[in-house]
Amino acid sequence: MRGGSLWQLGQSITRRLAQSDKKPLSRRYFASEADLKKTALYDFHVAHGGKMVPFAGWSMPIQYKDSIMDSTVNCRVNGSLFDVAHMCGLSLKGKDCVPFLETLVVADVAGLAPGTGSLTVFTNEKGGAIDDSVITKVTDEHIYLVVNAGCRDKDLAHIEEHMKAFKSKGGDVSWHIHDERSLLALQGPLAAPVLQHLTKEDLSKLYFGQFQILDINGSTCFLTRTGYTGEDGFEISVPSEHAVDLAKAILEKSEGKVRLTGLGARDSLRLEAGLCLYGNDMEQHISPVEAGLTWAIGKRRRAEGGFLGADVILKQLQDGPTIRRVGFFSSGPPARSHSEVHDESGNKIGEITSGGFSPNLKKNIAMGYVKSGQHKNGTKVKILVRGKPYEGNITKMPFVATKYYKPS
Amino acid sequence: MALRMWASSTANALKLSSSASKSHLLPAFSISRCFSSVLEGLKYANSHEWVKHEGSVATIGISDHAQDHLGEVVFVELPEEKSSVSKEKNFGAVESVKATSEILSPISGEVIEVNTKLADSPGLINSSPYEEGWMIKVKPSNPAELESLMGPKEYTKFCEEEDAAH
Numbered sequence: 001m002r003g004g005s006l007w008q009l010g011q012s013i014t015r016r017l018a019q020s021d022k023k024p025l026s027r028r029y030f031a032s033e034a035d036l037k038k039t040a041l042y043d044f045h046v047a048h049g050g051k052m053v054p055f056a057g058w059s060m061p062i063q064y065k066d067s068i069m070d071s072t073v074n075c076r077v078n079g080s081l082f083d084v085a086h087m088c089g090l091s092l093k094g095k096d097c098v099p100f101l102e103t104l105v106v107a108d109v110a111g112l113a114p115g116t117g118s119l120t121v122f123t124n125e126k127g128g129a130i131d132d133s134v135i136t137k138v139t140d141e142h143i144y145l146v147v148n149a150g151c152r153d154k155d156l157a158h159i160e161e162h163m164k165a166f167k168s169k170g171g172d173v174s175w176h177i178h179d180e181r182s183l184l185a186l187q188g189p190l191a192a193p194v195l196q197h198l199t200k201e202d203l204s205k206l207y208f209g210q211f212q213i214l215d216i217n218g219s220t221c222f223l224t225r226t227g228y229t230g231e232d233g234f235e236i237s238v239p240s241e242h243a244v245d246l247a248k249a250i251l252e253k254s255e256g257k258v259r260l261t262g263l264g265a266r267d268s269l270r271l272e273a274g275l276c277l278y279g280n281d282m283e284q285h286i287s288p289v290e291a292g293l294t295w296a297i298g299k300r301r302r303a304e305g306g307f308l309g310a311d312v313i314l315k316q317l318q319d320g321p322t323i324r325r326v327g328f329f330s331s332g333p334p335a336r337s338h339s340e341v342h343d344e345s346g347n348k349i350g351e352i353t354s355g356g357f358s359p360n361l362k363k364n365i366a367m368g369y370v371k372s373g374q375h376k377n378g379t380k381v382k383i384l385v386r387g388k389p390y391e392g393n394i395t396k397m398p399f400v401a402t403k404y405y406k407p408s
Numbered sequence: 409m410a411l412r413m414w415a416s417s418t419a420n421a422l423k424l425s426s427s428a429s430k431s432h433l434l435p436a437f438s439i440s441r442c443f444s445s446v447l448e449g450l451k452y453a454n455s456h457e458w459v460k461h462e463g464s465v466a467t468i469g470i471s472d473h474a475q476d477h478l479g480e481v482v483f484v485e486l487p488e489e490k491s492s493v494s495k496e497k498n499f500g501a502v503e504s505v506k507a508t509s510e511i512l513s514p515i516s517g518e519v520i521e522v523n524t525k526l527a528d529s530p531g532l533i534n535s536s537p538y539e540e541g542w543m544i545k546v547k548p549s550n551p552a553e554l555e556s557l558m559g560p561k562e563y564t565k566f567c568e569e570e571d572a573a574h
């Protein structure tokens with residue numbers, strides 16, 4: 001759901017990287033520090049041993065002093081604090097902001113209770129995904145949403161174009177891009193207990209998907225109980241001038257158990273949770289139905305349409321999509337993006353879009369797309385890594401059970 | 409990053425001094441300014457593999473600098489015994505959590521032994537890159553190739569320059 005293409009990370013590792021035996025060896029990514037944008041926590045990361053790498057035009061920490069494996073495990077045992085200020089938060093306001101947004105996303109925005117949000121997909125005319133996003137209806141006249149850093153320019157241009165057209169027909173909508181705020185993600189079993197120390201509001205009443213504007217550590221924050229790890233946790237939008245203080249306070253209150261965690265572990269965590277990474281598991285040519293996000297298409301929307309590409313998507317809902325996103329276990333080397341998936345007879349039936357070694361499960365996990373009909377759990381497959389087939393099987397996701405905080 | 413590499417090389421230093429080695433002489437090592445350990449008595453390729461030439465056998469592995477940059481190794485792909493390797497050609501791959509790296513042979517020859525321990529314990533490459541993390545033993549077909557490899561001092565400088573460039 002979040003992030004962008006991690007495979008384009010300038011890994012700045014001295015070895016050459018090969019994603020598959022057919023791809024050419026990638027060159028080391030030389031990006032001058034001066035060209036990259038820095039979040040409010042940049043110096044804080046460096047002071048804490050952050051290994052900074054270029055990501056979507058920003059200089060972001062891929063890991064700190066602990067290994068990616070330890071970091072990933074620690075998130076699920078204790079907790080992690082991520083700097084996700086590179087992502088783009090914006091507000092849509094006005095009497096018609098809800099019907100406006102409904103022309104661009106598949107969610108039933110009107111049906112959301114105030115203070116509630118959901119994962120959704122911005123679609124294009126062909127029914128493909130422009131980006132995925134967590135949107136929240138704050139009130140009937142205010143929607144808060146967060147989009148991927150790598151899609152910022154594309155998404156904002158798209159929204160602006162449609163907003164102009166909508167307004168020219170008399171619609172009342174405006175936007176504000178929250179560049180004055182920084183987004184932090186606090187995830188794991190200690191997220192709620194630690195955050196509770198920093199706010200007077202009773203967090204036990206804020207359930208998964210819910211939103212509140214409240215005072216945290218002395219500043220007005222937008223708080224959403226959501227995340228990209230499968231754990232209970234929050235995304236906190238804090239005024240940028242208070243971001244470092246908030247990060248410090250969170251780490252202190254946890255007595256070191258919650259650790260600063262980088263993008264490397266973030267990718268492992270979201271993969272374990274079965275969540276899409278836009279740019280890998282979801283792209284312009286993949287529809288939300290194919291991606292297994294039919295649940296995100298509001299019931300009323302399935303009947304009425306009214307979003308870009310609705311005709312394609314509604315047809316897929318009727319006939320079933322031709323390809324489907326599934327999870328895989330495999331033996332041998334971890335399956336990576338673009339590895340071919342074959343059936344047991346050696347016929348190509350699909351492709352891996354994300355994969356790696358799961359630090360929590362201690363085995364290879366991957367996700368990808370296979371032809372409908374071949375997608376059932378348990379289906380035995382062969383995955384080609386560097387030209388050699390390795391045994392695998394299709395499995396349901398998430399790989400690691402989610403722990404979202406929901407009312408019992 | 410310096411702190412992490414220091415911790416890594418300290419761990420390696422301890423491992424090296426406590427592991428039982430075939431000869432009674434403990435290998436001397438130098439801590440380079442880039443904080444990875446570079447072993448004396450070995451030759452190095454600019455793709456970060458090392459070669460230990462003892463008589464008619466050459467042992468090959470990857471350097472401490474390489475394993476540190478790679479991160480935790482989760483899988484190693486190695487050739488079969490009796491297969492041949494060629495200088496600067498790929499003979500296998502090392503997988504870490506986040507990336508795959510090819511391993512290139514610093515010399516040409518026939519593979520006479522493969523470290524089967526790496527199948528169950530790929531992490532030996534991280535904990536003991538010069539000792540227990542050895543990958544293959546080769547009968548060199550052209551010993552002169554060793555001359556063109558770097559010595560420890562040269563390799564140390566090479567690592568520093570590479571790190572400084574990014």
